[in-house]
Amino acid sequence: MLEATGLKEIIKPENLTYRRSEVLVDNTLSYCPGCGHGTTHRILAELIEELGLQSQTIGISPVGCSVLLYHYLDVDIQQAAHGRAPALATAIKRLLPDKFVFTYQGDGDLAAIGTAETIHACNRGENILIIFVNNGIYGMTGGQMAPTTLIGMKSSTSPRGRDVKTMGNPLKMTDIVATLPGTYYVTRQSVHTPANVRKTKKAMRKAIEYQKLNKGTCFVEIVSNCPSGWRMTPVESNKWMEANMIPFYPLGDLKTPAE
Amino acid sequence: MERELRLMKGNEAIAEAAIRAGVDGYFGYPITPQSEILEYLMEANPAETTGMIVLQAESEIAAINMVYGGAGCGKKVMTSSSSPGISLKQEGISYIAGAELPCLIVNVVRGGPGLGTIQPAQSDYFQSVKGGGHGDYHLIVLAPASVQEMADFVELSFDLAFKYRNPVLILSDGAIGQMMEKVYLKPQKPRATEFPDWATTGKSASRERNIITSLDLDPEGQEEFNHKLQAKYAEISKNEVRFEEFQCEDAEYLFVAYGTSARVCQKSVQIAREQGITAGLLRPVTLFPFPSVRINELAGKIKGILSVEMSSGQMVEDVLLAVNGKVQVKHFGRMGGIVTTPEEVVEKLKSFFIGG
Numbered sequence: 001m002l003e004a005t006g007l008k009e010i011i012k013p014e015n016l017t018y019r020r021s022e023v024l025v026d027n028t029l030s031y032c033p034g035c036g037h038g039t040t041h042r043i044l045a046e047l048i049e050e051l052g053l054q055s056q057t058i059g060i061s062p063v064g065c066s067v068l069l070y071h072y073l074d075v076d077i078q079q080a081a082h083g084r085a086p087a088l089a090t091a092i093k094r095l096l097p098d099k100f101v102f103t104y105q106g107d108g109d110l111a112a113i114g115t116a117e118t119i120h121a122c123n124r125g126e127n128i129l130i131i132f133v134n135n136g137i138y139g140m141t142g143g144q145m146a147p148t149t150l151i152g153m154k155s156s157t158s159p160r161g162r163d164v165k166t167m168g169n170p171l172k173m174t175d176i177v178a179t180l181p182g183t184y185y186v187t188r189q190s191v192h193t194p195a196n197v198r199k200t201k202k203a204m205r206k207a208i209e210y211q212k213l214n215k216g217t218c219f220v221e222i223v224s225n226c227p228s229g230w231r232m233t234p235v236e237s238n239k240w241m242e243a244n245m246i247p248f249y250p251l252g253d254l255k256t257p258a259e
Numbered sequence: 260m261e262r263e264l265r266l267m268k269g270n271e272a273i274a275e276a277a278i279r280a281g282v283d284g285y286f287g288y289p290i291t292p293q294s295e296i297l298e299y300l301m302e303a304n305p306a307e308t309t310g311m312i313v314l315q316a317e318s319e320i321a322a323i324n325m326v327y328g329g330a331g332c333g334k335k336v337m338t339s340s341s342s343p344g345i346s347l348k349q350e351g352i353s354y355i356a357g358a359e360l361p362c363l364i365v366n367v368v369r370g371g372p373g374l375g376t377i378q379p380a381q382s383d384y385f386q387s388v389k390g391g392g393h394g395d396y397h398l399i400v401l402a403p404a405s406v407q408e409m410a411d412f413v414e415l416s417f418d419l420a421f422k423y424r425n426p427v428l429i430l431s432d433g434a435i436g437q438m439m440e441k442v443y444l445k446p447q448k449p450r451a452t453e454f455p456d457w458a459t460t461g462k463s464a465s466r467e468r469n470i471i472t473s474l475d476l477d478p479e480g481q482e483e484f485n486h487k488l489q490a491k492y493a494e495i496s497k498n499e500v501r502f503e504e505f506q507c508e509d510a511e512y513l514f515v516a517y518g519t520s521a522r523v524c525q526k527s528v529q530i531a532r533e534q535g536i537t538a539g540l541l542r543p544v545t546l547f548p549f550p551s552v553r554i555n556e557l558a559g560k561i562k563g564i565l566s567v568e569m570s571s572g573q574m575v576e577d578v579l580l581a582v583n584g585k586v587q588v589k590h591f592g593r594m595g596g597i598v599t600t601p602e603e604v605v606e607k608l609k610s611f612f613i614g615g
Contacts, residue, residue: 055461058332061472070470076459078331079472080324081354087321088328092459094312095284095334099461117324120317 021045023054027071032139034234036224037065039191040133041072043201044104047208048075057100058092060085062114064106065139083114086121089128100211102129107148108138111173115147118173125182125216129207132174132219135226136245143229147171150248155229170248174221178254184216186255190223190246192238203253215257223249262443269409269435270295272442273339273365276410278305280417281448282363283334284312286325290344291377292433293367297339309450319344323351323364330360331471333458335417335451339365341433342383343374345391352426353392356488357473361420363413364398365429367436370569370596378596379433379519384573387430388547395485397492398428399499400546402517406440408544414445421455423495430546432569434519434598492548501544502553506532510539512608513557515578516567517543519598524567526601531608538608546574551581558585563612567604568592587612 020026023045031037048057054075061069063082070077080088085103093101110118110132121128137155138144145155145162148170152161162170178186185207189200200222207218223245225237232240267275274296277285287297297315305311312329316322322338329336340348345366355362366387370380387400399419401412409431416427454460462468475481503521506528507513514524521542531538541557543550558564563586566575572590579588591607593599 055463058459058461060328067474070468070472074462074468076462076469077471078328078459079358079470079474080327081350084320084324084327084351087316087324088331090314090321091284091286091312091325091328091336092332094314095329095332095336096460116317117321120321 021049023049023074025072025074029072030068031065032228034225034227034237035065036135036191036222037133039197040131040222040224041069043191043197043204044131045073047201047205051205051208053100053208056098057102058096060088060092060103062103062105062109064109066104066106066133067140069104083109083112084117085109086114086117086126086128086130090121090124090126093126093128097127100208102131104131105133106139107132107134107136107146111147111171119177119180122177122217122219123180123182125184127211127214127216129211129218129220132221133224134221134249135224135229136170137226137229139226139229143226150244172249174219174254177217177219182216183219183255184257185210185218187219187253188221188223188249188251190241190251192225192241196251210257221249223251262445264441264443266439267406267442268295268437268439269403269406269431270367270437271299272406272410273413273429274299274303275444276413277337278303278309278311279445279447280414281309281335281450282311282337282413282417283450284314284325284329284336286314286316286322286329286336286338288316288319288322288340288344290341292369292379292436293339293341293365295436296365309447311450319347320351323348323355326362327351327355327358327360330355330362331358331459333454333460337363337365339367341367341369342371345383345386349386349392352398353394353396354473355426356396356398357394358471359424360426360471361417361424362426363416363420363429364426365431368430368432370594376596377433379569379598380594380596381432381518381520381569381592382571382573382594383430384546384568384570387428388549388577396488397547398426399423399495400428400430402430402544402546403435404518404521404542406435406438406442409435410442410444419499423491425491425495430518432519496548499545500548500550500552502550503542503544505540505542507539507541507557509537511562512536512538512612513561513564514538514540514567514604515543515554515564515574516540517546517574520567520569520592523599523601524604527604527608530601530605534605536608536613549577549581551577554578554581555583555585558582561586564588565604565608565611566590567599569597569599570594
């Protein structure tokens with residue numbers, strides 16, 4: 001069969017351009033089809049592998065869709081209470097200053113219940129990487145309104161759309177932490193197109209490498225989609241994200257190190 | 260090396276003992292009557308000597324989660340607070356118990372409920388020994404009755420915490436935290452350089468990744484884990500009961516009291532005996548595990564037990580369970596930050612059991 005189709009000529013090590021990262025565990029992801037978490041995990045795994053950090057990494061998973069991060073990344077991981085990942089990371093990095101320490105958090109975790117831990121870790125300039133996946137909704141609990149839910153956006157707890165008068169405005173945590181002297185590199189990216197995946201990987205690589213400099217907190221927001229929570233197909237959700245999320249949460253660096 | 264003698268507050272003794280026990284990290288938040296622990300450590304600046312990290316967190320919640328992170332790395336880490344702050348820590352303590360992490364939590368208890376008072380009380384007994392946060396779990400609870408024990412129990416706590424992979428609570432109160440006594444300090448121990456094999460210290464090529472979590476979505480798995488925890492608590496109950504007896508040999512009446520109340524009752528024993536009432540005192544040193552077996556033994560030989568606690572009567576429930584109907588048990592204690600006097604205790608003993 002292989003010979004008949006000529007595939008044997010193609011399947012050779014030198015032709016290999018895409019493979020599973022060695023830092024990704026061969027487990028089936030629990031994420032919904034089309035969700036940005038899988039791509040973000042992959043970027044992180046590839047960078048840990050490429051930078052040779054597997055034995056140096058301690059990650060912290062949140063409460064939310066990515067709670068089971070430790071099923072997918074083959075590094076040491078601690079699972080934190082809801083919102084408290086930056087507090088764990090603070091202690092881990094202080095006690096093991098030579099390790100690469102990151103948190104991986106959603107918008108409910110980081111921007112609602114964990115607001116204090118996020119702001120204070122950034123304000124102390126903890127030498128950690130915070131990865132903030134913002135899809136504007138509580139995914140795991142079934143699509144409730146998040147602090148980052150857009151004005152007018154429907155969710156199971158804002159069924160008539162987010163009403164600013166009674167529910168407040170969406171919170172731009174990334175903009176807030178960029179104002180703090182403790183942060184070193186703050187950027188907002190997305191993973192919904194191949195071009196954006198490449199940009200995110202470049203940004204995340206910088207953020208990981210900066211940790212070696214001991215210059216403060218690196219903060220990478222990834223604006224993402226939630227097809228299930230948004231009640232859309234994956235393609236629709238990406239289009240909706242481009243039309244609605246990204247104008248409100250514009251992509252790009254918010255704070256870059258002074259060269 | 261000679262032990263060093265100093266005059267110290269209970270809170271200072273805990274802080275100094277932590278440095279000397281080779282603790283890796285302390286994470287705290289100010290609250291009366293225990294702020295001296297954080298202040299002492301900041302002044303001592305052990306980062307310069309032993310390398311111990313001392314950090315003032317943004318909240319008690321952050322502090323206990325820092326403890327979770329540090330403990331997950333196999334480090335000797337601790338926090339301290341007083342009652343309202345300990346309430347805030349309960350979620351984190353439950354996670355620590357669920358992830359089976361060793362650590363030390365110090366509660367220098369003040370009167371409650373709510374913001375209550377800053378004066379000493381013993382009204383956090385239930386919270387300390389029955390779990391405190393959500394889920395079926397226990398802390399190992401040590402109740403110091405002197406500044407010396409505040410110091411000594413730090414090292415003991417870490418020994419027990421690491422032996423059982425379980426959080427340990429030192430249940431003190433505002434009186435013991437604030438009072439000054441002489442204390443013998445042990446020589447400086449080096450900080451550990453080797454860590455347990457379950458700790459997240461970076462996955463080496465020779466081992467699987469380490470995961471610190473309290474999550475198991477599979478109910479069968481979660482039940483099995485709960486059975487494992489319960490077996491551990493049974494083992495702790497078998498091995499680690501600690502108590503002290505004071506004139507119990509010929510006692511007709513028994514006081515059961517811990518911490519500050521035990522000191523009060525020691526005087527009450529003396530006063531009672533001067534009045535011809537042969538009283539004795541059993542002082543639980545561990546509140547979990549509780550010295551139930553010994554109390555039950557003594558219950559068969561005496562006429563009555565007075566449980567003395569600066570609360571509305573919390574420990575008395577465990578005394579009643581231990582006695583199991585063998586003898587009459589009563590409770591006495593002042594509340595809201597008032598320390599019971601030895602004379603009051605004797606009067607209560609007489610009115611409950613002897614008449615007049």
